[in-house]
Amino acid sequence: MNSSKKLFVFLRQPQRIHTARTQIQSPQCLLPRCSRRWSSVSQRPGADHVHFPGAVNSKFTTNLEFQRPSTHPAIPTYRIMDSDGIIVDESRAPKDVKDEDAIQWYKDMLTVSIMDLIMFDAQRQGRLSFYMVSAGEEGIAVGSASALTPEDVVFAQYREAGVFQQRGFTLDEFMSQLFANRNDHGRGRNMPVHYGSRKLNIHTISSPLATQIPQAAGAAYALKMQALQNPNVAPRIVACYFGEGAASEGDFHAALNIAATRSCPVVFVCRNNGYAISTPTLEQYRGDGIASRGVGYGIDTIRVDGNDIFAVREVTKEARRMALEGGGRPVLIEAMSYRVSHHSTSDDSFAYRARVEVEDWKRRDNPITRLRKWMEGKGIWDEEKESEARTTIRRDILKSFAAAEKEKRPPLREMFTDIYEDLSEESLSQMKELKAVLERYPEEYDLAAFEGGKDGL
Numbered sequence: 001m002n003s004s005k006k007l008f009v010f011l012r013q014p015q016r017i018h019t020a021r022t023q024i025q026s027p028q029c030l031l032p033r034c035s036r037r038w039s040s041v042s043q044r045p046g047a048d049h050v051h052f053p054g055a056v057n058s059k060f061t062t063n064l065e066f067q068r069p070s071t072h073p074a075i076p077t078y079r080i081m082d083s084d085g086i087i088v089d090e091s092r093a094p095k096d097v098k099d100e101d102a103i104q105w106y107k108d109m110l111t112v113s114i115m116d117l118i119m120f121d122a123q124r125q126g127r128l129s130f131y132m133v134s135a136g137e138e139g140i141a142v143g144s145a146s147a148l149t150p151e152d153v154v155f156a157q158y159r160e161a162g163v164f165q166q167r168g169f170t171l172d173e174f175m176s177q178l179f180a181n182r183n184d185h186g187r188g189r190n191m192p193v194h195y196g197s198r199k200l201n202i203h204t205i206s207s208p209l210a211t212q213i214p215q216a217a218g219a220a221y222a223l224k225m226q227a228l229q230n231p232n233v234a235p236r237i238v239a240c241y242f243g244e245g246a247a248s249e250g251d252f253h254a255a256l257n258i259a260a261t262r263s264c265p266v267v268f269v270c271r272n273n274g275y276a277i278s279t280p281t282l283e284q285y286r287g288d289g290i291a292s293r294g295v296g297y298g299i300d301t302i303r304v305d306g307n308d309i310f311a312v313r314e315v316t317k318e319a320r321r322m323a324l325e326g327g328g329r330p331v332l333i334e335a336m337s338y339r340v341s342h343h344s345t346s347d348d349s350f351a352y353r354a355r356v357e358v359e360d361w362k363r364r365d366n367p368i369t370r371l372r373k374w375m376e377g378k379g380i381w382d383e384e385k386e387s388e389a390r391t392t393i394r395r396d397i398l399k400s401f402a403a404a405e406k407e408k409r410p411p412l413r414e415m416f417t418d419i420y421e422d423l424s425e426e427s428l429s430q431m432k433e434l435k436a437v438l439e440r441y442p443e444e445y446d447l448a449a450f451e452g453g454k455d456g457l
C-alpha cells in the first residue's frame, strides 16, 4: 500500500540532514541505511538556518515568540467506526477483515469481559487474593494483538488480558496463574494477573510500573541485531503496553529516548484510560496526552480511538510495518479509552469519581458493543448467536476455574528456588525458619494444598 495515500497520518519526524564527516563504527552503523553522522555547526553564507548540533534545521527568526502548547492543535484521534458500529467513511472500511476474524475478536473480547466478572466476584468471595479487570479496554488489547505475528515479542502491563487471549493463552493457563497452582508457569510466585508465556513470546508482567518499557526497548535492540545476523529469518518487533500513568515514570522517558536514538523496532502502545488508580489525567500532566511526548522524542506517533477495534488494529499493523522499515525504529500509539471498572479489587473508585460518570461511559461507548453493532449491521451476528456465545464462554471459564481451584499448589520449597542458580545461605536459613514455624503451629496452615505437603519444603 502506498503510505502517502493513507488518510490516517502518523506524526512523522522530519528527516535529519547532517554534514557527513565521519561514520561511527557502532553496531548501529552495520545497518543497511545508516543515519547516524557527525553533525556540524558550519553554515553556508546567507543560509536561513544553522546546523546547531542539537537542533537541526531550525530557522532563524526575528520574532520573539515562545512556543505555547495552547496554540498547537491537539493531536487528532483516528477512528474508522463510531460508537454505533457505523463505518464513518466507507472508503476507510476495514478491507482485510474476514467475517470469521471479526467474530473471533469479538469472542476474545467477550471472553475477557466474562472472565473479569467471574473473577472479580470470586475475589470478593475470598477465593483468590486479587484481580484486575480490563473493562472498556478489551478493544485495545485484542485489536492491537491481532496485528502482530506470533513471533513478535510482547511486554505488557496488567490490563492486557486480551493480548494473552488473542495470542492463544488458554483458560486453564489464566486460571492456573490466578489460583497460583502447580500448573502456573510462574509456579505460584507472582500476584494474580501477572501472566507470562514463553510459548507465546509474552514476557511475564511485573508489578513495578514502567519497568517493562526500557526492557522492551532493549529487547527490540536485540531483535534488530539478531535480524542483522540472520537475514533469512523474518524480522520481528517488540510490542510494549503501558498505561498513561506508567508514562509518568522516568523509565518511560529513558526508554523512548533510547529506542529513538538506537532506532529500535518497538511499537509502544499506551492505553490512556483517564486514570492512574485515583489520579485523573487532568492531574497527571498538562501536555497533549502521551502522544505529544512521542513527537518530542522524535518518534512517529498516532492517537487512536481505543474503543474502535478496527482502528486500533489498522494503526498497529501500520506501526508494525513502520517499525521494521529501514532497519528499525520505534513508533508510539496512544489508544484512548475509559477505565470502566475499579483500578483493582483493592480499589473503590467511587471514592474519587462519580458513579454517574462511569454509568455514562458504560452506556455511551464500549468496544464490545461497538463491534457487536457492526456485526449485527452486517448480518453476521444476532441475539441467538450472542446468547449461545455467552453461555459457551461462561461454561468453559467455570470449568477451568473449578479445575484450577482444586489443583495442588507447587511444593513449598519453590518459594525459595529459581532466585539464584543455587539456594543462597539466606534462602536456606529462611527455609529452616519456615519449617520451624510450620512445625510449631501445625493447625494454622493447610499444607495439604501444596504438592508434597510438609515434605515439599
Ligand SMILES: Cc1ncc(C[n+]2csc(CCOP(=O)(O)OP(=O)(O)O)c2C)c(N)n1
Residues within 6 Å of the ligand: 159, 207, 208, 209, 242, 243, 244, 245, 246, 247, 271, 273, 275, 276, 277, 339, 343
Ligand atoms: C513504581 C510503581 N509505583 C507505583 C505503583 C502503584 N501503582 C500500581 S498501578 C498504578 C497506576 C497505573 O496507572 P496506569 O499506568 O494509567 O494504568 P491503568 O491502571 O490505568 O491501566 C500505580 C500508581 C507501582 N505498581 N509501581
Ligand SMILES: [Mg+2]
Residues within 6 Å of the ligand: 243, 244, 245, 271, 272, 273, 274, 275, 276, 277
Ligand atoms: Mg491509566
